[in-house]
Amino acid sequence: MTTRPKITVKWAQTLDGRAAAADGSSQWITGPDARADVHRRRAAADAILVGTGTLIADDPSLTARDPEGALLVPASAQPVPVIIGARAIPAGAKVLHHPALGARFPHPIRCSGADLAADMEELGALGIRSVFVEGGPHIVSSLLRLGLVDELLVYVAPALLGGPRLAVGDLGIESMACIERLSFTRTEHLGPDILITATPVRTAPDQKETR
Numbered sequence: 001m002t003t004r005p006k007i008t009v010k011w012a013q014t015l016d017g018r019a020a021a022a023d024g025s026s027q028w029i030t031g032p033d034a035r036a037d038v039h040r041r042r043a044a045a046d047a048i049l050v051g052t053g054t055l056i057a058d059d060p061s062l063t064a065r066d067p068e069g070a071l072l073v074p075a076s077a078q079p080v081p082v083i084i085g086a087r088a089i090p091a092g093a094k095v096l097h098h099p100a101l102g103a104r105f106p107h108p109i110r111c112s113g114a115d116l117a118a119d120m121e122e123l124g125a126l127g128i129r130s131v132f133v134e135g136g137p138h139i140v141s142s143l144l145r146l147g148l149v150d151e152l153l154v155y156v157a158p159a160l161l162g163g164p165r166l167a168v169g170d171l172g173i174e175s176m177a178c179i180e181r182l183s184f185t186r187t188e189h190l191g192p193d194i195l196i197t198a199t200p201v202r203t204a205p206d207q208k209e210t211r
């Protein structure tokens, strides 16, 4: 029986599907209402996951906080940080002082990412039932490509960035016959932004579309 946790991926993007500016900066794509929504969802997850690319670029706290910066839920209920990748966590990174770290998880959980399916199973074996993935594009794309994503939360800002920093990269889909269909389960306005919640429509390979 699988122990894999429920995996939710979240990203913020401009209307033209960019997750960061050409210089790599990505903070504040969306407004305060969208960011508050993300923090509420972090608080509901057992673990919060990023790749080393995001960790090194953004030095995220990976905590659930209110708009004033106070913890939204007690330390014991904060999502445990999970870092995917081979590169070291930089000394002084905020995640090293994450409030969820303690007796049960003294350090952020590290996974190599070489076998993400196995990594997710291992998280399940640690008692983690839900993982909130906050990027970046490489990790999100890998999880999507492997069919490991149960729910997508896409925060769309009414803005354009253009350029090469796409929210999702190569999914290994080479023709329309292999298109990955989703179902929009909810759309909501959050201030100037829109949150689209989508779930994969899992079809057998021989039921994929043909033209």
Ligand SMILES: NC(=O)c1ccc[n+]([C@@H]2O[C@H](COP(=O)([O-])OP(=O)(O)OC[C@H]3O[C@@H](n4cnc5c(N)ncnc54)[C@H](OP(=O)(O)O)[C@@H]3O)[C@@H](O)[C@H]2O)c1
Pocket (backbone or CB within 6 Å): 010, 011, 012, 013, 018, 019, 020, 024, 025, 026, 027, 029, 050, 051, 052, 053, 054, 055, 057, 058, 084, 085, 086, 087, 088, 112, 113, 114, 115, 116, 134, 135, 136, 137, 138, 139, 140, 142
């Ligand atoms: N708009 C948003 O919602 C959003 C969210 C997060 C980040 N960002 C932005 O995205 C940028 C960072 O993007 P990124 O794509 O480089 O970050 P990332 O996905 O967080 O990290 C990618 C790194 O993860 C490691 N990794 C290990 N196994 C992997 C696997 N199976 N698949 C993919 N990666 C694996 C690799 O590093 P190792 O060499 O260490 O193994 C890889 O370079 C930053 O500019 C950040 O600000 C935007």
